[in-house]
Amino acid sequence: MKLKRSFYERGTKEVARQLLGKYLVFEPPHKHFAGKIVEVEAYLSQKDLASHASKNRTKRNEVMFGPAGHAYVYFTYGLFWLFNVVTEKEEVAGAVLLRALEPVEGIEEMVRNRGGRNGHFLTSGPAKITEAFGIDGKINRVDLCGDLIWIEDWGEVVKPSKIVAAKRIGVDYAGGWKDKKLRFYIKGSEFISKP
DNA sequence: AAAAGGATCACCT
DNA sequence: GGTGATCCTTTTT
Numbered sequence: 001m002k003l004k005r006s007f008y009e010r011g012t013k014e015v016a017r018q019l020l021g022k023y024l025v026f027e028p029p030h031k032h033f034a035g036k037i038v039e040v041e042a043y044l045s046q047k048d049l050a051s052h053a054s055k056n057r058t059k060r061n062e063v064m065f066g067p068a069g070h071a072y073v074y075f076t077y078g079l080f081w082l083f084n085v086v087t088e089k090e091e092v093a094g095a096v097l098l099r100a101l102e103p104v105e106g107i108e109e110m111v112r113n114r115g116g117r118n119g120h121f122l123t124s125g126p127a128k129i130t131e132a133f134g135i136d137g138k139i140n141r142v143d144l145c146g147d148l149i150w151i152e153d154w155g156e157v158v159k160p161s162k163i164v165a166a167k168r169i170g171v172d173y174a175g176g177w178k179d180k181k182l183r184f185y186i187k188g189s190e191f192i193s194k195p
Numbered sequence: 196a197a198a199a200g201g202a203t204c205a206c207c208t
Numbered sequence: 209g210g211t212g213a214t215c216c217t218t219t220t221t
Contacts, residue, residue, distance in 0.1 A: 050216070077199080077218085078201035125218070127217050
């Protein structure tokens with residue numbers, strides 16, 4: 001079942017934890033991809049110094065301030081696209097970064113998109129996900145309650161004891177926020193980006 | 196350990 | 209309207 005807007009329209013930390021074990025589905029013309037979400041990071045609000053939203057509204061981060069359930073896709077390091085899900089009600093700029101998936105459907109096409117790499121290297125990092133799926137800036141602002149890209153609940157339950165909370169990756173610039181445990185992953189998954 | 200690479204933002208003029 | 213530091217990373221040495 002496709003997640004509804006009400007799922008996303010809640011506290012970012014809760015949404016992040018509950019996205020574990022759900023499935024990202026992407027259906028561009030004549031293609032089909034699906035992957036199980038095994039690692040995420042929560043970016044809480046304008047107060048979160050690790051978040052793009054900490055600098056108030058700009059052209060880039062604008063979508064984070066809008067309604068929940070939309071995609072926030074941005075370009076970084078001159079090379080990579082990163083995919084986020086917008087959370088919370090309007091004016092509260094929360095988002096969840098998808099950091100790692102377990103590939104499930106469309107694997108052959110993912111391998112092609114990733115230059116022949118396979119297995120553990122396919123989607124074990126935020127920019128690896130977008131490369132494998134072929135996600136780029138065209139997906140920014142797309143409504144996840146539509147028919148191009150969305151997240152599904154396949155009825156799997158991830159027990160709290162299987163969820164690990166850890167420091168976020170690559171946010172050493174974020175002052176007192178850099179060590180907060182807002183990264184969540186499924187314990188034992190072979191596809192997480194960093195242990 | 197370091198290169199790869201370009202958009203974005205803060206801060207100037 | 210121009211400049212420079214920075215960046216929610218990946219790959220290769």
